[in-house]
Amino acid sequence: MAGKISWGISIPQVFFDGPIDVPLIERWSKRAESLGFESLWTQEAITGAVPILEPVTLLSYLAAITEKVRLGTSVIVAPLRNPIQLAKSLGSLDHMSKGRLTVGLGLGGNPNDIPPFGISADKRVRRFTEIIDV
DSSP: OOOOOOOEEEOOOOOTTSSOOHHHHHHHHHHHHHTTOSEEEEOOOOSSSSOOOOHHHHHHHHHHHOSSOEEEESOEEGGGSOHHHHHHHHHHHHHHTTSOEEOOEEOOSOGGGSGGGTOOGGGHHHHHHHHHHO
């Protein structure tokens, strides 16, 4: 049985040549919604030299300026987050967006990014499962 394919698009979040361009993000997101994209996606990168917006904050902004497009994280680095606070933030965002949130959680691509946050790299899987349980 053939079905309709849903299309999502990644939001511009990385600006190598200058400051973060919020007007560009706004235009991009509104245009994607008007073109019929089903979802807008963010990513998370906490360490590194390139500025990137925090995904829950960015999606909260997009929830206010869009109407129907779904909003997704691809992915939040779960072991670096407090499970209770993350659940509260995501629940609030889902409520404010009228149920448009899709959450992707992950371990993070580089285990060496974890220790600067006071978490040993070998405990990141346990922290990840704790967050899933919450």
